[in-house]
Amino acid sequence: MVDYAQEQQEELEAIESIYSEEIDIIGDGPHRFTIPVKTEEYNEDEGEGRYVLLKFTFTPKYPSEAPLVEFEETENIDDVHLDELHKHLEEQIEENLGMQMVFTIVSAALEWLCEKNDQIKHDMEEAARKKKEKEEEEERKKLEGTKVTIESFLAWKAEFDRERLEKKGVKVLTGKEKLTGRELFMSDTTLNDSDIKFLAAAGDTAITVDESLFEELDDLDIDDDEESDDPDWNPGKNDDSD
Known part of the structure; x- marks a missing residue:
């Protein structure tokens, strides 16, 4: 009958003599210990080289059955390579x-x-x-803005104007209303024409539409009165005439 406890004790004593300065005994029922494995240039302070701390646990019938081998700690090794190392050690155990x-x-x-x-x-x-390139690409796309076509801009502009007019309580134009100066400015279709000409000239160039610029129109001080505050002002009179 195999005396597993005796075999395990003898091996542990041999391992302690080989790795006396590196082995760390953490239990004896069952036997558990760690042994570090590292490349020659490994330096913990400077973050150089590769390091794996192997944790061994003797199963009751070891060595007739496989011991448990775990990666207790690692340095500078990703999960993909750890999987490769784990498979390599499983082959050795088998x-x-x-x-x-x-x-x-x-x-x-x-x-x-x-x-x-x-x-x-x-x-x-x-x-x-690759991670850096991806981050730079995402940042570049943010800076470039969104590509705007004439169709997409007009659709956005119509919706934007509708919401802005509703917010200000401006009536939908029928052509019969007497408009204030502000309403004339806000409903000036020549502004749309200038936007279309600008987009047509831009071609495929990416353009960023800053909605805050349109919102600032609400702060313009446009006189809604029909008459000027100057009582002597006559819009039909030429100042140079006798």
Whole structure:
């Protein structure tokens, strides 16, 4: 009969002698411990290199059955590469069932990490570059504004004018009303013509319509009275005539 407890204890003692300065025993029922794996240039303070803290847990029938291996901590490794490393270690475990395998797993993890270091670095730099390009593209689109066609502008302008007139209580024109100066200005269709000419000249150029500029029309001080405040003012009289 296999004495699993004895085998586990013997392996743990051997592992402690090999990784004496790095291993951290965190439990003995079952045996649990962590061993760090890192690339040569790893520097925690400067954020360089790759690092994985492997956490081992001996199952009751280890080594006849697989130990639990988890990534307790990681540095500078994305989820995609962690998945690759996890699959690589699973293959090592499957190949070594029935044998003490902690040293083999740690060695395989270190070898994989060092070999993948350049690729990981390149992939992370590429991901950062694409993210930056995406952010710059989104910012550029915001600055460019929305492309406006003659049709879309006229549709927007009609709705905008309708809402503004309703807000001010201006009646819908029938052609018989006597309009105030403000209403004449607000209903001047030549303004639409000038807008259309501007859009036609702009072609496909993206144009931003700032609605606040139209809203400021409400603040214009346009005299609604039919007569001037100057009693001597005569609109039909030429100032230069005798």
